[in-house]
Amino acid sequence: xxxxxxxxxxxxxxxxxxxxxxxxxxxxxxxxxxxxxxxxxxxxxxxxxxxxxxxxxxxxxxxxxxxxxxxxxxxxxxxxxxxxxxxxxxxxxxxxxxxxxxxxxxxxxxxxxxxxxxxxxxxxxxxxxxx
Numbered sequence: 001x002x003x004x005x006x007x008x009x010x011x012x013x014x015x016x017x018x019x020x021x022x023x024x025x026x027x028x029x030x031x032x033x034x035x036x037x038x039x040x041x042x043x044x045x046x047x048x049x050x051x052x053x054x055x056x057x058x059x060x061x062x063x064x065x066x067x068x069x070x071x072x073x074x075x076x077x078x079x080x081x082x083x084x085x086x087x088x089x090x091x092x093x094x095x096x097x098x099x100x101x102x103x104x105x106x107x108x109x110x111x112x113x114x115x116x117x118x119x120x121x122x123x124x125x126x127x128x129x130x131x
Contacts, residue, residue, distance in 0.1 A: 013068035020060045023053070030054065 023033040034049040059067040084092070 013065075016056050016068045017060070017065050019053070020056055023057070 019033065019037055022028070022036075023030075028036065030050040030053050031046060033053055034046050038049050056068075063070075
């Protein structure tokens with residue numbers, strides 16, 4: 001039979017914290033924790049939840065419980081970015097400008113080569129030679 005439709009489930013921050021704390025307190029492996037908190041329909045589903053647990057644990061270790069209070073889904077939902085150092089930002093702008101200029105040069109060179117190739121072919125055809 002066909003695959004069942006999976007829905008994205010949004011877990012509350014309290015649930016995430018309780019799962020991670022329980023896992024760490026009782027020294028459970030990821031697989032043991034998945035078996036304890038989720039009823040799985042297929043054996044392949046375990047991998048999906050294991051990845052989710054690893055992410056939750058990383059967030060907990062890096063940011064603590066407050067890390068679960070931040071919405072991370074969507075385009076702007078991620079972790080706030082650190083502002084770039086002015087010197088690095090200026091270097092990136094200069095590099096971007098240099099690459100744009102290089103790209104324009106290469107595009108112009110390509111156009112010249114195409115025109116030259118078309119002229120050579122036209123000249124050879126005019127003399128009765130095959131290209």
